[in-house]
Amino acid sequence: MPSNNKKRKRKNAIQGDNFDKDNSFVDLDSLEWSEVNYPDSIFMGDDLGGFLCLEEVDDIDIEYEGNKETQGKTIKFKKVKSNKKLSNIKNNNSCANPEEPLPEEESSKYYDLDTFDENILIENKEMELSSQSEKKVTSYDNFGNNENQHEEDEYDEGENDEASIEDEIDVDSKMEEESASTKINHNQTIKGTSQNAIEGIDLSAWDEFNLSPIIMNGLKTLKFDKPTPIQAKTLPFSLSGRDVVGAAETGSGKTLAFGIPILEFIFKKEAKDFENQLIGLILTPTRELAVQIRDHLQNISKNSSIKIMTIVGGMAAQKQQRLLSKHPNVIVATPGRLWELFSENDAYLNSLRRIKFLVLDEADRMLETGHFEELNHILTVLSRTRNKTDEWAEDDIKKKECTYELSPRQTFVFSATLNNKLKEDLKRKKSFKSKKLNKESEGTMAELMSRLEFSDSDPVFFDITPDDAVAETLQESKIDCLTKEKDLYMYYFITRYPGRTLIFVNSIDAIRRLIPIIKLLNIEVFGLHAQMQQRQRLKNLDRFKQNPKAVMIASDVAARGLDIPLVEHVIHYQLPRSSDIYIHRSGRTARARKEGISLMLCSPEEQSLYRKLCLNLNKADGLRDFPVDRGILYSMKQRIQLARQIDKEEHKMQKVNHDNDWLKKTAQEFEIELDDEITNDSNRGNQKQAKEKIRSMKFELKSLLSQPLIPRGVSTKYLTSGIVRDLADRLLDGSSRKYKYY
Numbered sequence: 087m088p089s090n091n092k093k094r095k096r097k098n099a100i101q102g103d104n105f106d107k108d109n110s111f112v113d114l115d116s117l118e119w120s121e122v123n124y125p126d127s128i129f130m131g132d133d134l135g136g137f138l139c140l141e142e143v144d145d146i147d148i149e150y151e152g153n154k155e156t157q158g159k160t161i162k163f164k165k166v167k168s169n170k171k172l173s174n175i176k177n178n179n180s181c182a183n184p185e186e187p188l189p190e191e192e193s194s195k196y197y198d199l200d201t202f203d204e205n206i207l208i209e210n211k212e213m214e215l216s217s218q219s220e221k222k223v224t225s226y227d228n229f230g231n232n233e234n235q236h237e238e239d240e241y242d243e244g245e246n247d248e249a250s251i252e253d254e255i256d257v258d259s260k261m262e263e264e265s266a267s268t269k270i271n272h273n274q275t276i277k278g279t280s281q282n283a284i285e286g287i288d289l290s291a292w293d294e295f296n297l298s299p300i301i302m303n304g305l306k307t308l309k310f311d312k313p314t315p316i317q318a319k320t321l322p323f324s325l326s327g328r329d330v331v332g333a334a335e336t337g338s339g340k341t342l343a344f345g346i347p348i349l350e351f352i353f354k355k356e357a358k359d360f361e362n363q364l365i366g367l368i369l370t371p372t373r374e375l376a377v378q379i380r381d382h383l384q385n386i387s388k389n390s391s392i393k394i395m396t397i398v399g400g401m402a403a404q405k406q407q408r409l410l411s412k413h414p415n416v417i418v419a420t421p422g423r424l425w426e427l428f429s430e431n432d433a434y435l436n437s438l439r440r441i442k443f444l445v446l447d448e449a450d451r452m453l454e455t456g457h458f459e460e461l462n463h464i465l466t467v468l469s470r471t472r473n474k475t476d477e478w479a480e481d482d483i484k485k486k487e488c489t490y491e492l493s494p495r496q497t498f499v500f501s502a503t504l505n506n507k508l509k510e511d512l513k514r515k516k517s518f519k520s521k522k523l524n525k526e527s528e529g530t531m532a533e534l535m536s537r538l539e540f541s542d543s544d545p546v547f548f549d550i551t552p553d554d555a556v557a558e559t560l561q562e563s564k565i566d567c568l569t570k571e572k573d574l575y576m577y578y579f580i581t582r583y584p585g586r587t588l589i590f591v592n593s594i595d596a597i598r599r600l601i602p603i604i605k606l607l608n609i610e611v612f613g614l615h616a617q618m619q620q621r622q623r624l625k626n627l628d629r630f631k632q633n634p635k636a637v638m639i640a641s642d643v644a645a646r647g648l649d650i651p652l653v654e655h656v657i658h659y660q661l662p663r664s665s666d667i668y669i670h671r672s673g674r675t676a677r678a679r680k681e682g683i684s685l686m687l688c689s690p691e692e693q694s695l696y697r698k699l700c701l702n703l704n705k706a707d708g709l710r711d712f713p714v715d716r717g718i719l720y721s722m723k724q725r726i727q728l729a730r731q732i733d734k735e736e737h738k739m740q741k742v743n744h745d746n747d748w749l750k751k752t753a754q755e756f757e758i759e760l761d762d763e764i765t766n767d768s769n770r771g772n773q774k775q776a777k778e779k780i781r782s783m784k785f786e787l788k789s790l791l792s793q794p795l796i797p798r799g800v801s802t803k804y805l806t807s808g809i810v811r812d813l814a815d816r817l818l819d820g821s822s823r824k825y826k827y828y
C-alpha cells in the first residue's frame with residue numbers, strides 16, 4: 087500500500103474484466119487518486135492509528151508475482167483501460183444517491199439562470215458520454231459490424247424508450263430514408279397533396295404572398311387560414327429578399343414568419359437546383375426548440391423532398407455526421423454542436439458560407455453564456471468581410487480564402503424579447519453594418535447585429551410586442567404567500583384548476599424535491615431540466631403533451647420557444663430573475679390566441695424582485711391577486727403536509743439503506759468483518775418501524791385523497807375585481823375554453 091499514511095481502496099480490480107492486458111506496471115503514487123466520500127458513522131470510535139482518508143483509483147489491475155513458494159508475496163500494479171467509466175456515468179444518471187429532501191428554503195436558493203447555462207453542465211457530461219459511445223462504435227467498426235449496430239448505440243443511455251419518443255428524436259432518420267428514395271418532382275407532389283388537402287378552408291388571406299402549392303397545402307392541412315400579425319407584416323419583405331428583424335409576443339407564429347421564405351425559396355426552384363445544397367441555417371438556443379422548429383417546417387412542407395435536419399447536443403454526433411453527408415437543405419441547430427461538427431471539416435464550412443438564409447431565433451438568449459462563443463465562431467465563418475479585414479481575426483478559426491463568389495444571403499432575427507435600446511436603434515434605422523463598436527458593446531445585441539452583416543443597409547424592423555410584452559389572451563396573477571406555503575398554493579391551483587400546467591422553478595433541486603410530493607398526491611407530473619439525459623427530456627415532454635391534466639416542473643430550459651399544445655397554466659413557483667424570463671416562461675401558455683393563466687407565487691423575500699419585474703414589465707399597478715377559496719385550504723394543507731412527511735421518511739430510509747450497502751461493499755473489499763453496531767443491522771427493527779410508519783401514512787393520505795375537499799366553516803373565498811376573477815369563475819364553471827384564431 088502507498089506510503090503516504092492513507093488507506094486506499096482498489097477499484098475495478100477484477101482480473102480479466104474489460105481490461106486491456108497490454109499495459110505496463112506502474113508506481114501507485116504516480117496515479118490520480120481521488121478521495122472517497124463515506125458516511126461519518128463508519129469509523130466512529132475506532133482507533134484509526136493515523137488514518138486520514140480513503141482514496142480510490144480507477145483502471146488498475148493487480149498481479150501477484152512469484153513462484154509456488156513466494157506466490158502472492160509480490161504485488162504489482164498495471165494501468166489498464168476499462169470501459170467502466172461509461173457505465174458509471176450511466177449509473178450515476180439513472181440512480182442518484184438518495185439524499186435528504188431539501189427544505190423549501192434551501193431548494194429555493196437561486197441559480198442565476200440568466201447567466202448560468204445548464205446546457206454547459208449537461209454538455210460536459212454528454213460530451214463525455216458521446217465520445218465514449220463514439221469510441222465504442224468505432225471499435226465495433228474495427229470488428230466489421232454493420233451500420234445497424236450504430237443505430238443501437240446511438241442513444242446508449244440506459245432506458246428502453248417508447249416508440250413515440252423514438253419517432254420524435256428520429257424524424258431526422260426520415261430524412262435519411264427520403265434522401266435514399268427517388269427524388270420527388272415538386273409538381274407531381276403538388277398534384278398528390280392537393281387531392282388530400284382538406285377542403286372547405288378559405289386560404290384567400292394568403293393569396294397576396296403567392297406561395298407555392300406545397301406550402302398552401304401545408305397551411306390548409308394545418309388549418310392556418312390566415313397569417314398571424316407578425317407573419318402578415320414580415321412576409322412581404324422577407325419574400326422579396328429583404329433582411330428582417332422581428333419582435334412579437336410569444337406564441338405569435340414567428341417560426342413560419344422566418345420559415346416560409348426559406349421553404350418558398352426552395353420550392354420555387356427546380357428540385358435539381360437545391361437537392362444537395364444547404365440553403366438555410368436556423369440557430370436556436372435550445373435543443374427542444376430546434377427539434378420543434380424542424381417539425382413545424384416539415385409539417386408545412388409535407389410530401390416534398392426537402393431535407394431538414396437538426397444538429398443538437400445530446401444526440402449521437404456520429405449519426406448527425408452521417409445525416410450531414412446526405413446534404414440537408416435546411417439545418418436547425420444549437421450553436422455548440424454545429425460548431426463541434428463543422429469546425430474541423432472544410433467541406434461543411436464551405437457549405438455554410440454558401441447558405442442563402444441565416445436565422446437567429448431567440449437571438450437575445452444566444453448572447454448568454456454557453457452559446458455566444460460558438461456563435462461567434464460561426465459568424466466569423468459566415469463573414470464576408472473577414473477576408474478583407476482583420477477586424478474579426480480569431481486565431482483558432484482557419485482563415486481559408488474563399489475561391490468562389492459569395493451569393494447574397496438574407497438574414498432574419500426574431501425574438502419575443504429584444505431589448506429597448508436595440509429596438510430604438512432599429513427604429514432610428516441606425517446602421518449595424520460593420521461599424522466599430524466600443525468595449526461596452528461586447529457581447530450585446532448591438533455587437534451581434536453588426537456581426538450578422540445584413541445585406542440590407544437597414545434591415546426591415548417590426549416590433550409588434552404589446553406594451554407589457556405578453557399575449558393579450560394571457561391572464562396574469564399572483565398569490566402572496568410564505569416560502570413554506572408555496573407547495574400548498576401550488577397544490578391548490580393544480581387541483582382546483584386541473585389542466586396542462588407548467589411550473590417553473592429556479593433550481594434543479596427544487597424540481598427533485600417537488601416531483602415525488604406531487605406524485606404522492608396522485609397527480610401525473612414530469613420534470614424537465616438540463617441535467618437530464620436528452621432522451622429523457624424528450625420523453626417527458628412527449629408524455630406531458632399527451633395528458634391534458636399533466637403537470638411539468640421545469641427549469642428555464644423549457645422557458646424559451648417550446649410550443650406545447652394547450653398549456654393552460656404557467657406557475658412561477660419561484661420568481662424569474664428577469665422580465666425576459668418572465669415573458670418567455672409565461673409565453674408557454676396563451677399561444678396562438680388561446681387563453682391561458684400565469685400565476686406567480688411570491689414570498690416576502692421576493693417582494694423587491696417582484697417590484698423590479700413589474701417595473702420592467704410596465705405593470706405599475708402590479709399583478710392581480712389570484713382568488714383563493716380559503717375554505718378548502720385547510721384540507722389541502724393536511725394532504726400536503728402528509729405527502730411531505732412521507733417523502734421525508736422515504737428519503738431517510740433510502741439513505742440508511744444506501745449507507746449500509748456502501749459500507750458492506752467496502753468492508754467486503756477490505757475483508758473486514760463489520761460489527762452489527764456499525765452496519766446499522768441492529769437498526770433493522772427501526773427500519774421495519776419506519777416502513778410501517780410510511781405504510782400507515784400512505785394509507786392515511788390515500789383516504790384523505792379519496793374524500794372530497796370540503797370547505798371548512800363558512801367559505802371565505804374572496805374575489806378581486808377584474809378579469810382574473812372572471813377567468814377564475816369561468817374556469818370553475820368550465821366555460822373558459824374559447825379558442826380564437828387570428
Ligand SMILES: Nc1ncnc2c1ncn2[C@@H]1O[C@H](COP(=O)(O)OP(=O)(O)OP(=O)(O)O)[C@@H](O)[C@H]1O
Nearest residue numbers: 310312313314336337338339340341502647649678
Ligand atoms: N397562421 C397561423 N394560424 C394559426 N396558428 C398558427 C399560425 N402560424 C403559426 N401558428 C401556430 O401558433 C403556435 C405558435 O407558433 P410559434 O411557435 O411559431 O410561435 P413563436 O412566436 O415562435 O413563439 P415563441 O416566441 O414562444 O417561440 C404554433 O402552434 C403554430 O403552429
